[in-house]
Amino acid sequence: MKKFNIIVLTTILFSSMVLSSCSKGEKKETFNLFNWTYYTPDSVLEKFEKEYNCIVKTDYFDSNEVMYSKLRAGAKGYDLTIPSSDYTSIMIKQGMVQKIDHSKFPNSIYINPDALVKAKDYDPDMTWSVPYCLAANGIAVNKTKVKDYERSYDIFKRKDLAGHMTMMDDMRLTIGSALKYLGYSLNSTDDKELREAADLVKNEWLPNLLKFDAEGFGKSFASGDFWVCDGYAEIVYGEVPEDRQEETIDFFVPDTGSGAYLDSMVILKDAKHYDLAMKFIDFSHRPEIYAEFLDALRFPPYINMEAAKYTTRKPMYGPETLAKVELKMDVGEALQKYDALWQEIRFAAE
Structure with missing residues (x-):
């Protein structure tokens, strides 16, 4: 993934010292996302928090090298991150991620099979990763x-x-x-x-x-x-x-x-909130939710083509362009x- 100033997103930051309580006095679970600085619209995070009665706490990186180096240096507490294909491959080989539970991923039906063909050299069956953006x-x-x-x-x-x-x-x-x-x-x-x-x-x-x-x-x-x-x-x-x-x-x-780069969601080996991470992956690929990501960044609906029905902005280029990339x-x-x-x-x- 790469830096760009395509859109200025206002990010909601939560203090790690403050956790809201549920109506029964229980603390909400906190889902810890290690994400690109511009990648997930606030609207998506807010809807996820509301639906699953949790808090999303986000830390950011601006390059794969920064993300990988921080994790290899022993950074703990993150549940999910979104590396590009070359680093996804490395992290799978090095045992840094957990398997995807497909029984908790009904929206996998919307993943374009052609995207998995492009990932054939490291994870063609979404065993360890789920495509997010090509x-x-x-x-x-x-x-x-x-x-x-x-x-x-x-x-x-x-x-x-x-x-x-x-x-x-x-x-x-x-x-x-x-x-x-x-x-x-x-x-x-x-x-x-x-x-x-x-x-x-x-x-x-x-x-x-x-x-x-x-x-x-x-x-x-x-x-x-x-x-x-x-x-x-x-x-x-x-x-x-x-x-x-x-x-x-x-x-x-x-x-x-x-x-091309294919960024994929992976659940980290030391994730303490695996179930929430799976919910976030599945939630992100609801077509109407994924469309919010596409509209924000104007990428073509290649990974999740069903989302095209819900988009409101013209993408920078069409999905057919991505058929030619490696x-x-x-x-x-x-x-x-x-x-x-x-x-x-x-x-x-x-």
């Missing part, structure tokens, strides 16, 4: 600046657009885009394929890029300085006023494919190969 890395073109273009990675070869284009400052995604363009897996560990992809980035795309940028490109796109940006749609849409988005932004995933997965020790090639690319950019 979002694409792709290309955003400022239509007011670029009138004629091919919707492919070949746009980065165009010298006439040099100085107005950026790609992600992310070695896995940028090298991954080149791998997909060449017909390889985003998660390739093959030396020849990686070399070919790195050479494509360094020799054909890099000369036309202004820079690599993972976060700030949205503001520069909105101001008209950047015309073509490789990245997550939400970063661009979060900066362009909504009444200008239609005329300004063309976001697409090339037919050759791109990277998840970024943990590549183990091969990450060192990516790092070495990335340092070579970055050196050439200086």
